[in-house]
Amino acid sequence: MFKAVIDAETLRDAIDAVSSLVDEVRFAISENGIELKAVDPANVAMVSFRIDPEAFEYFEAAQGDIGVDLVRLSDVLSMADRGENVTLELDEENHKLKIGLNALSYTLSLIDPSAIRKEPRVPDLDLPAHVILPGPQLRKAIRAAEKVSDHVILGVSDDPEDMFYMEASGDIDSLILKIPSRELLGMKPGIARSLFSLDYLSDMSKAIGKAQEVKLEMGVDYPLRVYFSLSQGVDINYLLAPRIEQE
Amino acid sequence: MFKAVIDAETLRDAIDAVSSLVDEVRFAISENGIELKAVDPANVAMVSFRIDPEAFEYFEAAQGDIGVDLVRLSDVLSMADRGENVTLELDEENHKLKIGLNALSYTLSLIDPSAIRKEPRVPDLDLPAHVILPGPQLRKAIRAAEKVSDHVILGVSDDPEDMFYMEASGDIDSLILKIPSRELLGMKPGIARSLFSLDYLSDMSKAIGKAQEVKLEMGVDYPLRVYFSLSQGVDINYLLAPRIEQE
Amino acid sequence: MFKAVIDAETLRDAIDAVSSLVDEVRFAISENGIELKAVDPANVAMVSFRIDPEAFEYFEAAQGDIGVDLVRLSDVLSMADRGENVTLELDEENHKLKIGLNALSYTLSLIDPSAIRKEPRVPDLDLPAHVILPGPQLRKAIRAAEKVSDHVILGVSDDPEDMFYMEASGDIDSLILKIPSRELLGMKPGIARSLFSLDYLSDMSKAIGKAQEVKLEMGVDYPLRVYFSLSQGVDINYLLAPRIEQE
Numbered sequence: 001m002f003k004a005v006i007d008a009e010t011l012r013d014a015i016d017a018v019s020s021l022v023d024e025v026r027f028a029i030s031e032n033g034i035e036l037k038a039v040d041p042a043n044v045a046m047v048s049f050r051i052d053p054e055a056f057e058y059f060e061a062a063q064g065d066i067g068v069d070l071v072r073l074s075d076v077l078s079m080a081d082r083g084e085n086v087t088l089e090l091d092e093e094n095h096k097l098k099i100g101l102n103a104l105s106y107t108l109s110l111i112d113p114s115a116i117r118k119e120p121r122v123p124d125l126d127l128p129a130h131v132i133l134p135g136p137q138l139r140k141a142i143r144a145a146e147k148v149s150d151h152v153i154l155g156v157s158d159d160p161e162d163m164f165y166m167e168a169s170g171d172i173d174s175l176i177l178k179i180p181s182r183e184l185l186g187m188k189p190g191i192a193r194s195l196f197s198l199d200y201l202s203d204m205s206k207a208i209g210k211a212q213e214v215k216l217e218m219g220v221d222y223p224l225r226v227y228f229s230l231s232q233g234v235d236i237n238y239l240l241a242p243r244i245e246q247e
Numbered sequence: 248m249f250k251a252v253i254d255a256e257t258l259r260d261a262i263d264a265v266s267s268l269v270d271e272v273r274f275a276i277s278e279n280g281i282e283l284k285a286v287d288p289a290n291v292a293m294v295s296f297r298i299d300p301e302a303f304e305y306f307e308a309a310q311g312d313i314g315v316d317l318v319r320l321s322d323v324l325s326m327a328d329r330g331e332n333v334t335l336e337l338d339e340e341n342h343k344l345k346i347g348l349n350a351l352s353y354t355l356s357l358i359d360p361s362a363i364r365k366e367p368r369v370p371d372l373d374l375p376a377h378v379i380l381p382g383p384q385l386r387k388a389i390r391a392a393e394k395v396s397d398h399v400i401l402g403v404s405d406d407p408e409d410m411f412y413m414e415a416s417g418d419i420d421s422l423i424l425k426i427p428s429r430e431l432l433g434m435k436p437g438i439a440r441s442l443f444s445l446d447y448l449s450d451m452s453k454a455i456g457k458a459q460e461v462k463l464e465m466g467v468d469y470p471l472r473v474y475f476s477l478s479q480g481v482d483i484n485y486l487l488a489p490r491i492e493q494e
Numbered sequence: 495m496f497k498a499v500i501d502a503e504t505l506r507d508a509i510d511a512v513s514s515l516v517d518e519v520r521f522a523i524s525e526n527g528i529e530l531k532a533v534d535p536a537n538v539a540m541v542s543f544r545i546d547p548e549a550f551e552y553f554e555a556a557q558g559d560i561g562v563d564l565v566r567l568s569d570v571l572s573m574a575d576r577g578e579n580v581t582l583e584l585d586e587e588n589h590k591l592k593i594g595l596n597a598l599s600y601t602l603s604l605i606d607p608s609a610i611r612k613e614p615r616v617p618d619l620d621l622p623a624h625v626i627l628p629g630p631q632l633r634k635a636i637r638a639a640e641k642v643s644d645h646v647i648l649g650v651s652d653d654p655e656d657m658f659y660m661e662a663s664g665d666i667d668s669l670i671l672k673i674p675s676r677e678l679l680g681m682k683p684g685i686a687r688s689l690f691s692l693d694y695l696s697d698m699s700k701a702i703g704k705a706q707e708v709k710l711e712m713g714v715d716y717p718l719r720v721y722f723s724l725s726q727g728v729d730i731n732y733l734l735a736p737r738i739e740q741e
Binding site for chain 2: 108
C-alpha cells in the first residue's frame with residue numbers, strides 16, 4: 001500500500017538529481033518515506049536520496065520496493081504547473097503507479113524490482129576534511145572548469161590559509177578557484193586533494209545548483225561525498241570515485 | 248481594392264492557426280472581412296477562419312480572392328514589435344500585397360488563386376454533444392497525451408456523471424483525463440467517443456492554447472469540431488476526421 | 495605591464511563586436527587604453543575598437559601588444575554574473591593573461607602577436623553623407639532584409655525629401671525601409687547608394703543592436719562606415735566594402 005501527495009516540482013527535482021546518473025531504480029518505500037540507492041553503469045558514482053514523510057502533503061505507506069523508469073516519471077512530472085501537487089498511488093496488483101495531476105491521471109508501468117541492478121554497498125569512508133558552500137557557487141565553478149578540461153582537482157589546503165580549492169588544467173588554458181575558510185559557509189580543515197571526472201560532476205551540478213548549501217567531504221586520492229537538501233526532508237547524497245592523477 | 252490595418256500579433260495568431268495545417272491558401276476578401284476555408288494535404292483536417300471588419304483598426308475592401316503563402320506572411324508579421332499595427336494593401340495590377348510595419352514596407356508576391364486547391368465543402372454535421380473548456384487546459388491535455396501515444400480518444404459520457412474525457416494508451420503507459428460537467432465552462436451532455444490522430448491535434452493545439460475558451464463538438468466515431476475566438480471578431484474553426492478505433 | 499579591472503559585460507560586448515568578424519587579434523595596449531584593428535579573412539570588413547582608460551574601474555599599462563583568441567576570451571567572460579567585474583593581468587614572462595572573476599582565476603594562453611595577421615591600413619575615405627539612428631532600429635531592419643535576400647542597398651536620398659533608405663530584393667518578395675530625416679537622430683544630407691552583403695551586416699548587427707545610436711557614413715558605390723559606442727569610452731567602428739550592383 002502506498003499513497004502520497006507532494007509538490008510536483010519538489011519530487012521532480014529529487015528525481016532529476018538521480019536520473020542524471022542512472023535511469024532505472026528501485027525505490028524502497030516504508031513508513032519512513034522513500035529511499036533509494038543506486039550506482040551509475042560505470043560504477044564511478046553512487047547516489048542515494050531520501051524523502052521524509054514530512055516532505056509530503058500526505059503520506060501513507062506499507063513497506064515495499066517498486067522499480068521505476070526515472071526518465072518517464074520525470075517526463076510526467078514536467079506536465080505539472082508551478083505549485084501543483086501530484087498524487088502517487090500504487091496499484092500493486094497490476095504493477096502500475098497512478099500519477100494524478102488535477103484532472104489528469106497517468107498510469108506508469110513499473111519495472112520488476114528484481115530486474116534492477118542490486119543496491120550498492122555504501123562504503124564506510126572516513127573523509128578527513130569538508131567544506132560547505134552555496135550550491136550555485138559550486139555549480140558555476142564546475143561549469144567554468146568544463147571550459148578548460150574534462151577533469152578537475154578538488155582539495156582543501158592550509159597554505160597559506162585554510163581554504164577550498166579547485167584546479168582544472170587544459171592543453172592551453174587553466175583555471176583555479178580558491179575560497180578561503182572565511183568565505184565558506186562551513187569547513188572542517190584538513191588536507192585533501194583528489195582528481196575527478198568533470199562528466200560526473202557536470203551531471204551532478206544541475207541538482208547541486210538548486211541547493212542552498214552543499215557539503216563536500218574530501219580526502220587525499222579519496223572519493224568525494226556531496227550532501228545537500230533540495231527542500232525540507234528531501235536529502236541527496238552523491239559519492240564519486242577519484243581518478244588517478246597523472247604527472 | 249483592399250486596404251486594412253490590424254494589430255500584427257492578432258493577425259499572426261490567426262495565420263498561424265491555419266498555417267499549422269496548410270501552407271498556401273485563398274483568402275476571400277469582402278466588405279464582411281476576410282474568410283478562408285482550407286483542408287490539409289491528407290484530407291484529414293479542415294480549417295476555416297473569419298476576421299470580421301470590427302477586428303481591424305481600418306478596413307476597406309471590395310470583393311475578391313487572393314492567394315497567399317502563409318509561411319512567408321507569418322514570417323513578415325513576426326518582425327512586428329508587441330502592439331505594433333500592420334498595414335495591408337493590395338496591389339492588384341502586380342499581384343502583390345504591400346505589408347507596412349512602421350518605416351518598413353514589405354512586398355509579398357501573391358499566388359494565383361486558381362493554382363490553389365479548391366475550397367473544401369464543409370460537411371453538414373449534427374454532432375450530439377459538446378463541451379467548453381479553457382484553451383490552455385485542452386492544450387496541456389494534448390501535450391500530456393503526446394507523451395504516451397500517437398492517437399487519443401475524446402469523448403463525452405454520463406457515467407457516473409456528465410463529463411468530458413480523454414484517453415491515450417501507449418505500449419507501456421496510459422493516460423486518462425476526466426473533467427466533470429461542473430468543472431467545464433459549458434456542456435451539452437450526450438454520448439460521444441471518437442479516436443483522433445495526435446499529430447493533427449498537436450498542430451492545432453498551439454492556436455487552441457491562446458483561446459480563453461474552446462468549444463469541442465463530438466459524436467460517436469464522428470469528426471471533432473473545434474470552435475474558438477482568438478480575439479474579438481477573429482474566429483477559428485477546425486474539423487478533424489476520426490480514425491478507426493482498433494480493438 | 496598591464497593590469498586592469500572592468501565590468502565583465504562591457505568587455506564582453508566589445509569583444510563580441512569584434513569576434514563576429516575575426517577570431518584572433520592583436521590588442522595594442524598603452525596608457526591610452528586598449529586598441530585593436532582587424533580585417534575579416536575575406537578582406538571585406540574591417541573592425542576597430544578602442545576602450546579608453548576611463549571605461550575601466552582600474553587601468554595601469556605600459557605599451558605592448560598581446561595576441562588573443564577572442565572566442566576563448568568571450569567564453570571566459572560569459573561566466574561572469576551581471577554587474578560582476580573582471581580583473582585582467584598580464585604575465586609577460588609566460589605569455590599568459592590572468593583573468594580573475596571573484597574567486598575564479600582563469601589563465602588564458604596568449605598567441606604570439608607576430609603570428610597574427612597584420613593590422614590593416616585603414617583607408618582614408620571622404621564619405622559624403624551620414625545618418626544617425628538607434629541601434630535596435632537598424633538591427634531590426636537588417637533582420638527583416640535577411641528574410642528577403644542576401645544583399646541589401648543602403649542609401650541616402652533627397653527625393654522627395656532627405657531620408658535614409660534600405661532596399662532588399664529577393665526572387666519573390668522585396669522590402670523597402672524609408673526613414674525621413676525628421677525621424678532620424680541626425681543626418682548629413684547627400685546622395686549615397688551602395689550594395690552590401692547581408693552576411694556581414696548580420697554579423698555586425700548583434701553589436702549594433704546594443705548601441706543607443708549608430709552613425710552610418712555612406713557614398714555612392716563606396717564602403718559603409720559604422721560608428722557606435724557600447725558604453726562610455728568603448729567605441730566600435732566597422733568598415734564594410736560594397737558589392738557591385740548588378741542590373
